[in-house]
Amino acid sequence: MSEIRLTVNGAKKAVNVDDDTPLVWVLRDSLSLTGTKFGCGVGFCGSCTILENGKAIRSCQVPASEANGRSFITIEGLSRDASHPCQRAWLDEDVAQCGFCQPGMILTACSLLKDHPDPTDAEIDAALADGVCRCGTYPRIRKAIRRAVGTMKTKKK
Amino acid sequence: MITSRRAFLKTAALGGASLVIAFDNKRLLGAGKEATPQFKPNGWISVNADGTVTLTIGKSEMGQGIRTSLAMILADELDADWSRIKLVQASPGPDFIQLDTGAVSSVASSWTMLRHAAAAARHMLISAGAARWKVDRATCSAANGEVIHSSSKRRLKYGALVADAAKLPLPEDPPLKNSNDFRIIGKPTKCIDGREIVTGAARYGIDTKIPGMLYASIERAPWRGAVPRRSQDAMALAVPSVRLIPCSIGIAVVADTTWAALKGRTALAVDWGDPPKDAFESEGHFKRLAQSAEQKGIITRKEDPPGGNSPTVRTIYATYFYPFYAHAPLETMNCVADVRDDRCIIWAPTQAPNALQEEVARFLSMPPEKVEVNVTLMGGGFGRRLAVDYALEAVEISRIAKAPVQVLWTRADDMRFGHFQAASAHRLSAGLNSKDAVVSWRHTKAGSPHNLNPAELAKPREGLHQDLSRGAYDIPYVIPSIETQYVTVDLPIRHGPWRSSFAASSVFAREAFLDEVARIRGIDPLTLRLEMLQGPDTVKIATLNVDRRRLRRVLEVVRDKSGWGETTSEARHGRGLACNVYNGETHLACVVDVAEDDAGKVRVQRVVAAVDCGLVINPAGVEEQVEGGILWGISSALGGEITFVKGMAQQSSYADYRVALMRDTPAIEVHIVPSEEKQPFGITEAAVPPIAPAIANAICAATGKRIRRLPIRSEELTKA
Numbered sequence: 100m101s102e103i104r105l106t107v108n109g110a111k112k113a114v115n116v117d118d119d120t121p122l123v124w125v126l127r128d129s130l131s132l133t134g135t136k137f138g139c140g141v142g143f144c145g146s147c148t149i150l151e152n153g154k155a156i157r158s159c160q161v162p163a164s165e166a167n168g169r170s171f172i173t174i175e176g177l178s179r180d181a182s183h184p185c186q187r188a189w190l191d192e193d194v195a196q197c198g199f200c201q202p203g204m205i206l207t208a209c210s211l212l213k214d215h216p217d218p219t220d221a222e223i224d225a226a227l228a229d230g231v232c233r234c235g236t237y238p239r240i241r242k243a244i245r246r247a248v249g250t251m252k253t254k255k256k
Numbered sequence: 257m258i259t260s261r262r263a264f265l266k267t268a269a270l271g272g273a274s275l276v277i278a279f280d281n282k283r284l285l286g287a288g289k290e291a292t293p294q295f296k297p298n299g300w301i302s303v304n305a306d307g308t309v310t311l312t313i314g315k316s317e318m319g320q321g322i323r324t325s326l327a328m329i330l331a332d333e334l335d336a337d338w339s340r341i342k343l344v345q346a347s348p349g350p351d352f353i354q355l356d357t358g359a360v361s362s363v364a365s366s367w368t369m370l371r372h373a374a375a376a377a378r379h380m381l382i383s384a385g386a387a388r389w390k391v392d393r394a395t396c397s398a399a400n401g402e403v404i405h406s407s408s409k410r411r412l413k414y415g416a417l418v419a420d421a422a423k424l425p426l427p428e429d430p431p432l433k434n435s436n437d438f439r440i441i442g443k444p445t446k447c448i449d450g451r452e453i454v455t456g457a458a459r460y461g462i463d464t465k466i467p468g469m470l471y472a473s474i475e476r477a478p479w480r481g482a483v484p485r486r487s488q489d490a491m492a493l494a495v496p497s498v499r500l501i502p503c504s505i506g507i508a509v510v511a512d513t514t515w516a517a518l519k520g521r522t523a524l525a526v527d528w529g530d531p532p533k534d535a536f537e538s539e540g541h542f543k544r545l546a547q548s549a550e551q552k553g554i555i556t557r558k559e560d561p562p563g564g565n566s567p568t569v570r571t572i573y574a575t576y577f578y579p580f581y582a583h584a585p586l587e588t589m590n591c592v593a594d595v596r597d598d599r600c601i602i603w604a605p606t607q608a609p610n611a612l613q614e615e616v617a618r619f620l621s622m623p624p625e626k627v628e629v630n631v632t633l634m635g636g637g638f639g640r641r642l643a644v645d646y647a648l649e650a651v652e653i654s655r656i657a658k659a660p661v662q663v664l665w666t667r668a669d670d671m672r673f674g675h676f677q678a679a680s681a682h683r684l685s686a687g688l689n690s691k692d693a694v695v696s697w698r699h700t701k702a703g704s705p706h707n708l709n710p711a712e713l714a715k716p717r718e719g720l721h722q723d724l725s726r727g728a729y730d731i732p733y734v735i736p737s738i739e740t741q742y743v744t745v746d747l748p749i750r751h752g753p754w755r756s757s758f759a760a761s762s763v764f765a766r767e768a769f770l771d772e773v774a775r776i777r778g779i780d781p782l783t784l785r786l787e788m789l790q791g792p793d794t795v796k797i798a799t800l801n802v803d804r805r806r807l808r809r810v811l812e813v814v815r816d817k818s819g820w821g822e823t824t825s826e827a828r829h830g831r832g833l834a835c836n837v838y839n840g841e842t843h844l845a846c847v848v849d850v851a852e853d854d855a856g857k858v859r860v861q862r863v864v865a866a867v868d869c870g871l872v873i874n875p876a877g878v879e880e881q882v883e884g885g886i887l888w889g890i891s892s893a894l895g896g897e898i899t900f901v902k903g904m905a906q907q908s909s910y911a912d913y914r915v916a917l918m919r920d921t922p923a924i925e926v927h928i929v930p931s932e933e934k935q936p937f938g939i940t941e942a943a944v945p946p947i948a949p950a951i952a953n954a955i956c957a958a959t960g961k962r963i964r965r966l967p968i969r970s971e972e973l974t975k976a
Contacts, residue, residue, distance in 0.1 A: 134456020174456035197319025198453035199635025235887025
C-alpha cells in the first residue's frame with residue numbers, strides 16, 4: 100500500500116491503495132467516481148476512458164503508482180450540467196441506449212476533437228476503433244461528433 | 257384467468273380498469289403521516305402537491321428505451337406536464353407481480369393497463385376541479401398538468417387538487433383518450449435518463465455501493481462436479497484483506513476492494529484438473545445437429561391443398577447452421593446482496609425482478625416479502641439478465657461472509673460462464689412445379705429448448721415446439737404444401753434467451769434459402785417474395801397473426817427507398833434483402849448493400865429498413881432500436897461465435913469474440929411505415945432476425961457464394 104496523490108476533475112486527492120491498482124478502480128472504489136465504467140479490464144472496450152491533458156486514456160491500463168502526481172478528467176468533470184458541446188450533442192442526437200459505454204465514447208470524442216477539430220469519417224472511425232457499444236449506437240455517435248464539431252466552430256467565431 | 261379473490265386483487269393491482277379498487281382508499285394520501293399530501297390512486301402514479309408527478313416504471317431498462325416509453329404512455333393519458341415527471345423503478349411486491357422484462361414486448365403488455373391507471377387519475381383530478389368550481393364535470397378538461405374550465409377560462413394545477421382528488425371515489429371504467437388527442441405518444445422523445453447518462457450520474461448495478469460492502473470475484477468450477485486439484489491459497493491470502501470462501505459454484509475471493517479480490521483470484525491460480533472424457537465439444541454438436549435435422553421431429557405446422565398438390569418437377573435442398581453466441585453486454589454480470597437473519601436486500605441489474613425475488617427467497621428459505629429487490633439500470637441485457645444466477649451467487653456469499661457483498665464477473669467470466677444462444681441446424685427443401693412455382697416447403701429445425709429452468713423443461717407446455725421453431729413454422733408465404741418440424745437435441749451447456757431468441761436462426765435459414773430458390777429460378781428475390789405474399793391478406797398461424805398486406809408494404813417501402821433493381825457495375829458489390837413478421841406482430845424488411853475486399857473481408861455499406869410495429873409510442877426510440885438491431889445482426893453475421901472444447905467456451909474477450917465496432921457500421925435508413933394497428937408492438941427483438949440473411953443474400957449477389965453457416969468467415973469466401 101502506498102499513498103497516491105493525484106488530481107481528478109481539478110481536485111487534489113490522496114488515496115491509499117496497492118501500487119498496481121488500476122486507475123479505474125481507484126476512481127470507482129476509492130473516489131466513488133462511478134461514471135468511469137469497467138467493461139473489460141484489458142484496454143479493449145473503452146468504457147473506462149478518461150482524459151489526461153485532453154487526451155483519451157484507458158484507466159484500466161494505468162497502475163496507481165504511475166498515476167501519482169498526474170491530473171485527470173472523468174465524465175463527472177466534463178460538466179455537471181451536461182453543457183459541454185459533446186454532452187450536448189449526445190443529448191441532441193439521443194445517442195444513448197443503455198448508456199453504459201457512453202461516458203467513454205464522449206471522452207474519446209473530446210480527445211479526437213482536440214486533435215482534429217473537423218475530423219473526417221476515417222478519423223472518427225480510427226479514434227473510436229476500439230470502443231465497444233453492444234447496443235449499436237455507432238451511427239448516432241458519428242452524428243453527435245459532427246454536431247459537436249458544428250457547435251464548437253460556431254463558438255469560436 | 258382469475259381463479260380467486262386474492263388472484264383477482266393481484267391482477268387488479270397490475271392494472272386495468274379495476275386496478276384502482278385494489279388500492280385501499282386510505283392509502284390515497286400516501287402513508288397518512290406525510291406533511292405534504294400526495295394523490296396516489298394506484299401503484300403507477302403519484303401526483304404531488306408541488307406539481308410534480310412521480311411515475312412508477314414496472315419494466316427494467318437495458319437500453320430498449322422502456323423507461324421513456326412507459327413514462328410517455330402514463331404522462332399522456334394523465335395529461336401531465338412532461339417537464340415535471342419523476343420516475344421511480346418498481347420493486348417486486350404485492351402491487352407488482354409482473355415486472356419481468358423480455359421475450360416479446362414490454363410496451364405492448366403494459367399499454368392498456370397503464371392507460372387505464374392514468375385515465376383513472378386524470379378523471380379524479382378533473383372531478384376535483386369541477387367540484388371546486390361547482391361546475392358540471394363534463395365542461396372541464398385537462399391538459400399539461402392542469403384542469404381547465406374553458407368557458408370561464410379558469411385553470412387549476414394538479415398539485416392544487418391533490419387533497420381533493422384523494423377523497424373521491426375511484427372510477428370503475430374511466431374513459432381513455434382518443435388517439436387523435438395524444439400529445440406525447442407518437443412524438444419523437446429523447447431518452448428520459450439521457451442527462452444522467454452523459455454526466456456519469458446514471459447508476460447501474462455495478463455502481464452500487466453500500467456501507468461495509470465487500471467485493472467478491474468467483475473462481476468458478478469449469479464443469480459440474482469439478483474440484484480443485486491444486487490452488488495457491490497462501491499466495492491469494494497474502495493479498496491484503498483477501499478471504500477465501502468456498503461456495504456451491506467454486507471459490508469466492510472476497511476482499512475490501514475490487515482490485516484485491518481480482519488480484520487474490522489471479523494469485524490463487526486454481527488448477528481444476530482434467531475435464532471429464534465426455535465434456536461438451538461444439539464441433540461434435542454441429543454433426544449431431546446436422547444428422548438430427550434429417551430426422552423426423554415434432555410437426556409444428558402441416559398444410560396440404562385439399563385437392564392434392566400439383567406435381568413437383570424439381571426439389572431444392574439445403575442445410576443451414578446457426579452458431580453459439582454470447583450476449584456480451586458492456587456491463588458484466590454483478591449483484592449486491594445484503595443477507596441478514598430475517599431479511600435480504602438485493603441491488604441487481606435484472607430483467608427478472610420477480611423471478612429473482614422468488615428464487616432468492618427459495619434459496620434462503622425466506623418468505624418472498626422478506627427479500628427486497630432494487631432494480632438498477634442495466635448496461636445491456638439482451639436476455640442474459642433474465643437468468644438470476646449472478647444474484648444467487650451474491651446471496652450465497654453474503655450469507656457466508658455475514659456482510660453485504662458485491663459479486664462482479666470479469667469479462668472472461670462473462671464470456672465463458674453465462675448462458676448461450678444455442679446452436680441449431682435447419683434442413684430445408686422447396687418443391688417447384690412445372691411452372692416454377694414453389695408448391696411445397698419443408699423446414700426441419702434441430703435445436704435445443706432453454707435449459708436454465710429444469711422445472712420448465714420437465715413439463716413441456718402446449719405450443720412449446722412452435723415457440724422453439726418461431727421463424728420457421730410461421731413462414732408468411734403462400735405455399736400450397738407446408739410442413740415444418742422441430743427435433744430436440746440434447747445440449748448440456750447452459751443456454752437460454754438471447755435477443756430475438758429462437759427466431760433469428762430460423763429466419764436466417766428461411767430467408768437465405770428463399771433467395772436460393774429465387775436464384776435457381778432466375779427471378780428477382782423481391783419480386784418472388786411479393787408474388788408469394790399474394791393470397792389471403794391475413795392468416796392465423798397457430799396463435800400468431802400474419803398480415804401479408806403489412807409485410808408487402810414494408811417490402812415495397814424498402815424497394816422504393818433503396819433503389820432496389822438498379823444494377824451495380826462495381827465488382828464484388830451486391831445487394832440483398834430479407835423480411836419477417838416477428839411473433840405475428842412487428843413486420844420488418846431490410847435491404848443490405850455489401851462490398852467484399854481482396855482478403856474476402858465483407859463490409860456492410862448501407863442498410864435500408866422499413867418497419868410496421870403497430871402504433872408507435874416513440875418514433876425516435878423505434879429508429880434507435882432498429883439501428884441497434886441492425887448492428888446486432890451485423891455482429892452475428894460478421895463477428896464472433898462461441899466454440900466449446902472440453903466443455904469450456906474458448907472465447908474470453910472482445911478480441912476473440914468480435915462484435916460490431918464503429919468501422920463495421922454502415923449508413924442506415926429506417927422508415928417507419930404508418931400502421932392501422934391500434935396498439936404498439938415490440939421492436940427491440942423484431943429488428944434482429946432479417947439482418948443476417950439479408951447480408952448473406954447480398955454476399956451471394958456480390959460474389960456468387962452462398963452462405964449457409966454463420967458467422968461468415970472470410971477464409972470461406974476466398975476459397976475457390
